[in-house]
Structures are given as structure tokens and as C-alpha cells.
Amino acid sequence: xxxxxxxxxxxxxxxxxxxxxxxxxxxxxxxxxxxxxxxxxxxxxxxxxxxxxxxxxxxxxxxxxxxxxxxxxxxxxxxxxxxxxxxxxxxxxxxxxxxxxxxxxxxxxxxxxxxxxxxxxxxxxxxxxxxxxxxxxxxxxxxxxxxxxxxxxxxxxxxxxxxxxxxxxxxxxxxxxxxxxxxxxxxxxxxxxxxxxxxxxxxxxxxxxxxxxxxxxxxxxxxxxxxxxxxxxxxxxxxxxxxxxxxxxxxxxxxxxxxxxxxxxxxxxxxxxxxxxxxxxxxxxxxxxxxxxxxxxxxxxxxxxxxxxxxxxxxxxxxxxxxxxxxxxxxxxxxxxxxxxxxxxxxxxxxxxxxxxxxxxxxxxxxxxxxxxxxxxxxxxxxxxxxxxxxxxxxxxxxxxxxxxxxxxxxxxxxxxxxxxxxxxxxxxxxxxxxxxxxxxxxxxxxxxxxxxxxxxxxxxxxxxxxxxxxxxxxxxxxxxxxxxxxxxxxxxxxxxxxxxxxxxxxxxxxxxxxx
Numbered sequence: 001x002x003x004x005x006x007x008x009x010x011x012x013x014x015x016x017x018x019x020x021x022x023x024x025x026x027x028x029x030x031x032x033x034x035x036x037x038x039x040x041x042x043x044x045x046x047x048x049x050x051x052x053x054x055x056x057x058x059x060x061x062x063x064x065x066x067x068x069x070x071x072x073x074x075x076x077x078x079x080x081x082x083x084x085x086x087x088x089x090x091x092x093x094x095x096x097x098x099x100x101x102x103x104x105x106x107x108x109x110x111x112x113x114x115x116x117x118x119x120x121x122x123x124x125x126x127x128x129x130x131x132x133x134x135x136x137x138x139x140x141x142x143x144x145x146x147x148x149x150x151x152x153x154x155x156x157x158x159x160x161x162x163x164x165x166x167x168x169x170x171x172x173x174x175x176x177x178x179x180x181x182x183x184x185x186x187x188x189x190x191x192x193x194x195x196x197x198x199x200x201x202x203x204x205x206x207x208x209x210x211x212x213x214x215x216x217x218x219x220x221x222x223x224x225x226x227x228x229x230x231x232x233x234x235x236x237x238x239x240x241x242x243x244x245x246x247x248x249x250x251x252x253x254x255x256x257x258x259x260x261x262x263x264x265x266x267x268x269x270x271x272x273x274x275x276x277x278x279x280x281x282x283x284x285x286x287x288x289x290x291x292x293x294x295x296x297x298x299x300x301x302x303x304x305x306x307x308x309x310x311x312x313x314x315x316x317x318x319x320x321x322x323x324x325x326x327x328x329x330x331x332x333x334x335x336x337x338x339x340x341x342x343x344x345x346x347x348x349x350x351x352x353x354x355x356x357x358x359x360x361x362x363x364x365x366x367x368x369x370x371x372x373x374x375x376x377x378x379x380x381x382x383x384x385x386x387x388x389x390x391x392x393x394x395x396x397x398x399x400x401x402x403x404x405x406x407x408x409x410x411x412x413x414x415x416x417x418x419x420x421x422x423x424x425x426x427x428x429x430x431x432x433x434x435x436x437x438x439x440x441x442x443x444x445x446x447x448x449x450x451x452x453x454x455x456x457x458x459x460x461x462x463x464x465x466x467x468x469x470x471x472x473x474x475x476x477x478x479x480x481x482x483x484x485x486x487x488x489x490x491x492x493x494x495x496x497x498x499x500x501x502x503x504x505x506x507x508x509x510x511x512x513x514x515x516x
Contacts (some may be wrong), residue, residue: 002194005029005184008037010062010080012051016331017169018078018470019370021180022048028194030234032368034064037367046074046160046188049081050225051167055131056083056093074160074187076115081127082163086154089137095134103127105171106152107177110143113155115182125152125166133165160187188310196377201231203366205235211323215240215315216364217308218325219300220270221396222251222259225367227388228379230268232366235382239269242311242321246303248296249276249409250398252423253416261369262385273468275303275365278407283400283407285442289516291421292410293406296397308361324361328368329375331472373469395469400514405444410497415442417495418461425487426465435477436468441504441515448497458499466513 007021008213009015032038039049045066047069054061069075077085087093105232106123125146133151136142144153144164145394153164162183168176184190216233220226233241235314239451245263247256247290254511256272286292368376372393395401399419403411419440427433441462448461449456462483468474490503504511 002028002198003190005046005188005190006040007031007048007050008034008064008081009026009050010052010084011054012078013053014167015050015170017167018050020469021169021177023183023371023374024177025181025184025190025193026194027184034062035062036353038106040069040073042346044073044167045190046184048078048082048183049075049077051079051081051128051196054080054487055095055130056080056087057095061361062402067408068161069140070156077161077163077185078169079165079167082154083129083131083133083243084167085156085161085163086133086136086140086151089140089156090202091133091137091140092135093131094134098298101128104148104152104333107147109364114187115164115179116143116153117156117182117186118178125168125171125175125176126170127166127401129165133163136203147429150184154229164342169377178245187255187417195445196374198368199374200235200381203232204235205232207364207366211237211240211364213240213243214323215319215321216323216325217304217311217321217361219304219307220242220245220259220263220268221394222255222374222388222391223327224372224379224389224391225329227327228265228375228382228384229366231266231382231384232377232452233364234268236288240270241325242320243270243325244267244273244307244311245270246273246275246300246307248279248300248303248398248400249412250279250296250400250407252394252399253420259388263386266385271307273303273307275299278303278401280409282409283378285406287405289401290401292516293397296400297470308404323364326363326365328365330369347422356365357515372471373470377386390433392432392435394438394439395514399442401514402439403442404515411442414459414495414497415440415461418442418491418501421490421494422463422487425483426491431465431477431479431483433463434467436471437513438463438465440513447500456499459497460500460502461491461498462502462504462512462515464504465516466508468508468513471513474513476505476507479503 007018015031018395019029019031083093104125104127109119111122119174132468134150136154139157140154141157142151142154146152149165155162168179197253230243245260260272279299283294319488399412399415400407426438443460443462445460446457446459465477465479468475474491484503491498491501
């Protein structure tokens with residue numbers, strides 16, 4: 001098993017960024033809620049305490065028995081983590097006299113300190129805290145200050161315990177990655193051997209050991225995650241992986257045939273299932289987004305159950321498919337847990353939840369420790385078809401959550417045609433690969449227009465394009481006006497039923513990437 005860094009999450013909005021910065025150093029790390037500390041075995045090389053929306057002075061502030069961790073591992077407290085360690089050791093943490101939020105510069109830096117090696121004075125850092133460490137406990141040495149924050153960083157004398165009151169993980173901290181590297185590589189001694197190649201090698205070996213001679217059933221979506229997961233499983237168990245690709249009538253134009261061909265060319269053992277009629281029937285008249293997701297998920301389980309039974313019948317005598325393969329990735333897992341138990345549900349995750357008990361399948365998730373960009377790197381190592389590898393993310397419920405309001409076959413046709421024009425223009429203009437995710441949304445309104453000498457009263461669609469690293473946050477893309485004008489004209493002129501096109505300029509947060 002690879003060596004790793006453990007990040008204990010106290011609820012900070014930046015926790016996942018810390019994980020990303022560690023992984024950028026080719027070091028594996030995991031995020032765990034502070035109140036669900038994992039077994040800290042010999043593979044753990046160091047521990048990081050995250051920030052938190054709480055104040056250490058609150059009665060219900062997160063608490064942790066940190067002393068055993070501190071005695072065994074290098075420990076870095078970030079923001080709340082730093083304040084908590086200082087307070088518990090007898091220091092004084094008080095409300096900040098001034099607002100400590102935003103950019104600041106380190107006026108004093110102890111360059112002889114291992115954590116701050118190579119970080120110059122005046123280095124810009126990002127502050128985001130309402131409390132401040134007013135007095136450090138005995139044995140705590142101040143190793144960095146700003147003009148307003150005397151205790152910007154400290155080390156506990158004679159230990160590898162450090163605290164910082166700024167966020168090195170955000171890009172606003174110009175030398176933040178240097179600090180992370182100093183902690184992870186120099187202080188914790190990590191070897192930087194966690195690469196896509198090593199991940200493939202170790203994961204295939206683990207899958208072989210875990211699955212033995214069992215068969216696995218897996219539904220593929222045509223997206224990056226499920227495809228890469230399937231290829232990893234195929235490497236491990238060959239044709240004992242049985243895949244199928246469901247056309248629920250909510251795919252993009254021509255997608256069912258195109259993706260099925262790609263999979264067959266990749267040598268996957270796969271069948272196509274046409275289930276349009278079932279999904280359209282179950283969705284008729286339904287408008288509430290979460291209900292649509294649940295109906296689509298439920299109908300998919302029905303299709304999956306039947307497809308599984310069909311596959312079981314075809315297996316050699318004495319064989320049985322005991323496993324369900326899924327393309328779950330790390331953000332799916334993180335968004336479904338919380339430092340205070342189950343998180344507030346923003347929307348249902350189609351990859352997290354599981355199947356009804358009667359199906360009796362164990363779940364295998366080869367990618368559950370990876371972020372999206374890491375999945376793509378693994379896919380490249382596995383020689384996955386670039387057309388699939390470079391595709392934008394597409395929601396499990398498909399166009400079902402890009403049609404606001406009720407769903408019918410005519411709306412799906414209109415949206416497929418409009419979306420096909422949008423995506424084709426992005427590809428032809430060179431913008432597709434500059435965008436994390438793009439899609440067209442069918443709005444539940446009609447607008448007045450004029451075509452020729454006639455008044456029209458037809459549908460409106462919105463175009464959405466965002467940039468992101470992993471989908472956790474996203475900014476809208478500033479597509480050229482000329483390109484937007486070309487796309488709008490082509491959609492209105494060629495898609496019967498649409499007479500108005502708008503462009504969504506909302507970022508995540510506060511908006512989500514999808515509208516439903």
C-alpha cells in the first residue's frame with residue numbers, strides 16, 4: 001500500500017484543495033472527518049488538521065484527541081487547526097481586532113525553519129479567519145508574521161508539529177505549494193511515488209486479489225469515470241466483466257450508437273439496452289427535479305436488475321456475478337459525507353447510495369480515491385479512447401435534468417438538436433477542450449419572436465459552459481460574442497420549436513453547474 005498523508009476535516013471549504021496540493025506532489029492522501037479518525041497505521045507519514053467554520057471558543061467547536069497523533073506523526077494545523085492546537089496547549093485565541101480576510105504579506109519569515117525553507121519575506125498569503133492566536137503557549141516558537149498577524153506560523157519546539165493561520169492551498173498564497181512540499185516531502189519524508197502508472201499497477205493487483213474468479217456486472221454511461229473503471233476491471237478479470245450501456249432516451253444526439261461502437265473497439269464485453277419507453281412513461285408529467293432524479297434512478301435499477309438476470313443466465317454453470325462495478329470518484333464520496341454526519345443534500349448523487357437489498361451484489365469502485373483530473377491521467381495511462389477520455393462530464397440522469405419541467409419525447413428531440421449544434425461549434429472553434437463542461441438547458445418558458453412575417457411563440461434554451469478542475473467549484477466561460485452569435489443563429493434557424501437562446505453567466509457557488 002502507498003504511503004499517505006491523512007487530512008482530518010473540521011469543515012473547511014478549502015479541505016479538498018489541501019488534498020489536491022498534496023496529490024500534485026505525487027503523494028497519496030485521504031480526507032476523513034475529524035470525528036471519524038481512521039486507523040493511523042505505518043503507511044501514514046503525516047497528518048494535517050484543516051480549517052473550520054467554527055471558532056475554537058465555541059462550546060460546540062470540533063474537538064479531537066490530538067496528542068497521540070502529535071506523538072507519532074508530523075502534524076500541520078491550518079487556520080482552525082493551528083488555533084485549536086495552540087488553545088489546547090494553553091495559548092490564548094481571541095476574536096481578531098481587525099478583519100483578517102484576504103491577501104497579506106509575510107513580514108518576518110524564519111528561513112532556517114524546515115516548514116518555511118525557500119519562502120521569501122513579503123511572500124503573499126491568504127488569510128481567512130475571524131479569530132487569531134493572541135498568545136502562544138510556552139514552547140511554541142513563532143516562525144512567521146505579517147504586519148497585522150504576529151502569529152502567522154509557529155512550531156512546537158522539539159517536535160514536528162506546526163501551525164499556520166493562513167491557507168497555503170489556495171492560489172492566492174504565492175508560495176503555498178512550497179510550504180506544502182516542505183511539510184509533505186521534507187518533514188514527513190514522503191517518496192513521491194504515487195503516479196498514474198503506480199495506481200494502475202496497484203489497483204489491478206488489488207482487484208485480482210479481491211475479485212478472484214468472480215464475475216462483475218457494470219452499467220457504463222459513456223463518460224470518463226465509468227469507462228476508466230471498466231478498463232481497470234477488464235485488466236484485472238478480462239471477460240468476467242459484463243457491461244451494458246442503457247439508452248434511457250435522455251442521451252445526447254447519436255450518443256448511444258457512437259459510444260457503443262467506441263466500447264466495442266476498446267474490446268469491452270458490452271451490450272446495448274434500449275429502455276426509452278420505460279423512462280418516458282415513468283417521467284410523464286413529473287416536474288420536480290429531485291423526484292425526476294429518483295424516478296430515473298429507480299427505473300435504471302429496474303433495467304439493471306433485468307439486464308443482470310439476463311447476464312446471469314448466460315454465465316457458465318456454477319458461475320455467478322457477485323459484484324457491481326461503479327465509476328464512483330472521490331468528490332462523489334466527499335459530497336456524501338460530512339464532519340457532522342450526513343451532509344445537507346444539494347442533489348442526489350447517482351453514484352453514491354447502492355442497490356436494493358434484494359439484488360445482493362457487492363460493490364467494487366476502482367476510482368473512489370481519485371479526483372476527475374486524476375481519472376483522466378489514469379485513463380491516458382490505460383490508452384482509453386481520447387474521444388471518451390476528453391469528453392465533458394455528463395450527468396447520470398442525462399437530459400432529464402437539463403429539461404426544466406416535465407419531459408416528453410418532443411422536448412428531448414428539440415434539446416438534442418440544439419445541444420448537438422452547440423457542442424459541434426465548440427469543437428470546430430477550438431473551445432471544447434478549454435471548457436470543463438458545456439450543455440444546453442431547455443427552459444420551461446416560451447417567448448414571442450418573429451420569423452419571416454409571422455409572429456412565433458416558441459421555446460427558449462440556455463447555453464452553459466464552465467471551467468473547473470474537479471467540479472467542486474466552477475466559473476462561467478467567457479465565450480467570444482461572435483461564437484455565441486453563430487451558435488444562437490444556427491440553433492434558431494435549424495431547430496424547429498426554438499426562437500430564443502440565452503447564455504448562463506453564473507458561477508459555482510452560488511449556482512450549481514447543472515440547473516437541476
